[in-house]
Every structure is written in structure tokens, then in C-alpha cells.
Amino acid sequence: MNGYRKYFGKKLLWFTITFVVAVLLNFILPRLMPGDPVAVITAKSAQGMSEASAVKEVYEHYAREFGVNDPMFKQFITYFKNALRGDFGLSFSQYPRKVSDIINDAIWWTVALQLPAIIVGWLIGNTLGALAAYIRKGFDKVIMPVALFLSSLPPFGMAVILLVLFAIKLEIAPTSGGYGFDMIPNFSWPFVKSVISHYQLPFWSIVVYATGGQAIGMRSMSIYELNADYVKYSRFLGIKDSKIVGYVFRNAMLPQITGLALSLGTMIGGALVAEIIFSYPGLGTTLLAGITMADYPLLSATTLIITFMVLLATFAIDIIYGFVDPRVKAAQFDE
Numbered sequence: 189m190n191g192y193r194k195y196f197g198k199k200l201l202w203f204t205i206t207f208v209v210a211v212l213l214n215f216i217l218p219r220l221m222p223g224d225p226v227a228v229i230t231a232k233s234a235q236g237m238s239e240a241s242a243v244k245e246v247y248e249h250y251a252r253e254f255g256v257n258d259p260m261f262k263q264f265i266t267y268f269k270n271a272l273r274g275d276f277g278l279s280f281s282q283y284p285r286k287v288s289d290i291i292n293d294a295i296w297w298t299v300a301l302q303l304p305a306i307i308v309g310w311l312i313g314n315t316l317g318a319l320a321a322y323i324r325k326g327f328d329k330v331i332m333p334v335a336l337f338l339s340s341l342p343p344f345g346m347a348v349i350l351l352v353l354f355a356i357k358l359e360i361a362p363t364s365g366g367y368g369f370d371m372i373p374n375f376s377w378p379f380v381k382s383v384i385s386h387y388q389l390p391f392w393s394i395v396v397y398a399t400g401g402q403a404i405g406m407r408s409m410s411i412y413e414l415n416a417d418y419v420k421y422s423r424f425l426g427i428k429d430s431k432i433v434g435y436v437f438r439n440a441m442l443p444q445i446t447g448l449a450l451s452l453g454t455m456i457g458g459a460l461v462a463e464i465i466f467s468y469p470g471l472g473t474t475l476l477a478g479i480t481m482a483d484y485p486l487l488s489a490t491t492l493i494i495t496f497m498v499l500l501a502t503f504a505i506d507i508i509y510g511f512v513d514p515r516v517k518a519a520q521f522d523e
Contacts (some may be wrong), residue, residue: 196507199503199506199507200503203499203503206499207495207496207499210492210495210496210499211268211271211492212264214488214491214492214495215263215264215267215268215488216264218478218482218484218487218488218491219260219484221479221482221484222482225280225281225481225482225483225484226247226250226251226254226256226280227247229250229280229283230243230246230247230250253278254277254278254280254485267488271489271492274288275288276288276291276485276486276488276489277485278485279483279485279486280481280482280483280484280485280486281477281478281481281483281486282483282486287485287486287489288489290474290486291471291474291486291489291490291493293469294469294470294471294473294474295470295471295493297366297463297468297469297470297471298460298463298470298471298472301387301390301391301394301462301463301468301470302394304391305390305391305392305394305395305398306394306398306448306451307448308395309394309395309396309397309398309399309402310398310402310444310447310448310451312395312399312402312403313335313398313399313400313401313402313403313405313406314402314403314406314441314444316331316335316399316403316406317331317335317402317403317404317405317406317407317408317410318406318407318410318437318440319331320332320335320403320407321406321407321410321411321414321440322410322414322433328407331403331407332404332407334400335399335400335401335403335404335407336400336404337400338396338397338399338400338401338403339397339400339401339403339404340400341397341400344461344462344464344465345397346393346396346397347389347390347393347461347462347465347466348465350389350392350393350396351363351389351465351466354389355389361385361388361389362385362386362389363466364386364466364467364468365386365466365467365468365469366383366386366387366468366469366470367379367382367383367386368382368386386466386468389466390462390463390465390466390468393462393465393466394462398451402444402447405443405444405447406440406441406444409439409440409441409443409444410436410437410440412440413436413437413439413440414436416436418435419432419436422435446505460472460475464476471490471493471494474486474490475487475490475491478490
């Protein structure tokens with residue numbers, strides 16, 4: 189039990205240190221970007237004003253409201269305290285909307301897109317990888333090259349291919365957006381139908397990209413397990429091959445389950461590029477808007493959420509492995 193406490197304590201300490209450093213970087217890096225977003229807001233609000241003193245007063249008003257004139261250390265303390273409460277301030281680019289409201293609207297689009305896509309890609313990829321390892325012959329010769337091709341594409345590659353082929357060439361799918369631009373979100377069938385239509389290309393771009401990597405990983409692990417000594421010994425004892433294969437694929441699934449857990453934990457930032465390519469109204473598009481508009485609060489909040497999800501997923505996997513993996517257990521008790 190002491191070994192578990194020590195192991196858990198170490199992981200918790202590193203999680204805390206990494207999180208604090210991540211929060212610090214999320215605060216500092218966006219503010220190093222060139223440009224003055226307060227001046228942009230002032231220009232919009234002061235249109236038609238000819239008096240310089242009035243424009244200056246408008247600028248100072250927004251500067252005080254956003255706190256950009258305070259020392260950087262004071263800005264960070266305020267940012268950190270507010271972030272712990274889920275308050276990320278007001279958006280520069282969508283003033284006077286709260287950043288938390290913008291994130292809340294976008295994150296559900298991202299989860300609804302990526303959660304099913306990651307799970308479907310994981311299931312298809314592992315099934316194909318297991319079949320390629322077990323059947324081999326011609327089946328493996330087809331799946332392996334295809335999986336290598338899919339896994340070698342950059343994340344935006346499949347999105348661009350599907351966009352050009354199905355949206356531009358064949359014109360059987362919308363090119364962008366989460367629903368028709370002439371619609372207002374509601375629960376009517378025309379709106380739901382529009383959402384489903386816009387959902388297809390981003391969804392399958394993520395599924396196809398995820399399938400290739402999962403298939404290669406599962407095939408490699410399955411081949412390794414099929415050639416293990418316990419498999420040969422079991423066959424020597426006359427144990428049915430169907431029963432052996434069940435244990436083989438269960439052992440081969442362990443690293444794949446880890447990959448799934450990481451994918452689920454990092455889904456907030458895992459395939460945001462697909463959202464950007466298709467202008468899907470999720471966190472990817474929100475992040476791009478924050479970058480292009482130098483929206484510090486929006487950019488910091490989005491990257492902080494992505495970072496936190498990655499750290500949380502990694503921490504959870506480390507703790508689970510501490511209880512599940514015998515090698516980790518042994519290392520704990522040796523200490």
C-alpha cells in the first residue's frame with residue numbers, strides 16, 4: 189500500500205507542476221503576439237468620432253476593463269484566480285460576450301463530432317488489424333498498405349481529400365459549417381437534417397485517419413503475441429486455437445486501450461484541424477478565431493482546456509496502469 193501511495197504522490201506532484209507551468213505558458217505566449225486588440229475594439233466603437241481626446245477616452249475605458257495596463261504579474265494573478273472559477277473574462281473579438289459562453293457553445297460541437305469518430309475509428313482499426321494479423325496472406329497484403337497510407341497522411345490531409353472529392357467535385361456534401369447558414373438552431377427536422385448533412389465529412393475524415401494508425405498498432409501487437417512462448421506452449425498442450433486467440437487479442441488490446449484513453453482525453457485538441465478545414469463550429473474554429481484576432485482571453489482559455497484534458501488523460505492512464513500492470517506493481521514494491 190505504501191508503494192501505491194508513493195507512486196500516486198509522484199504522479200500527482202508532476203501533474204501539479206506541469207499544470208502550473210502550462211497555465212503560465214498559456215497566459216504568457218498569447219500576449220507575445222504582435223498587435224493591439226484593444227485598439228481594434230476602440231476603432232470599431234469610435235467610428236465617426238473626430239475628436240482625438242474622445243477616442244483616447246474610449247481606448248482607456250477598454251484598457252481598464254480588460255486590465256491590459258496592469259503589471260504582467262498582477263494580470264497573471266487575476267487570470268489564475270478567475271480561471272479556477274471558470275471565468276476567462278470577456279472576448280476581445282466578440283466583445284462583450286464572455287469567453288466561457290463562447291467555449292461552452294463550441295465545446296459541445298467538438299465533443300459530438302470527435303467522441304463518436306474516435307470510438308468508431310478505434311473499433312474499425314483494431315478489428316482490421318486483428319484480422320490482418322490472424323488471417324495474414326492476401327488479407328494482410330491489402331490492409332497493411334492501406335493502413336500505412338492512411339496513417340502517413342497529415343491530420344488535414346484526409347479532410348482536404350474528402351472536401352475536394354465529395355463537396356467540390358461530386359457536390360453531394362456541404363463544404364463548410366455545422367448547419368445551413370440560413371438557419372437558426374432549433375429542434376425542427378430541417379435543422380437536424382442540415383446538421384447531419386454537415387456532420388458527415390468532418391466525421392469520416394477523423395474516422396479514416398484514426399483507423400489507419402489503430403490498424404497498424406493492433407496488427408503489430410497481435411503478431412507479437414501470436415509468436416509468444418505461451419501461445420506455442422498452449423498449442424503444444426492441445427488447447428483449442430479459438431481459446432488461445434481470445435487471450436492473444438486480449439493481451440494485444442492493452443496498448444490499444446491506452447491509445448483509446450489518450451485519444452478520448454485529447455479529443456478536444458486531437459482533430460481540431462478537421463474543424464478548421466470544414467469551418468465546423470467547434471473549438472478548432474474558435475481557436476483559429478482567437479489566433480487571427482489576437483483574442484488573448486479566448487486563445488488562453490481554449491489552449492488551457494486542451495492542455496488540461498491532455499494532462500488529465502495522461503495522469504489517469506498512469507494511475508490505472510499502477511493498479512493493472514504487474515510490472516508497475518513490482519516496481520512499486522521494490523522501492
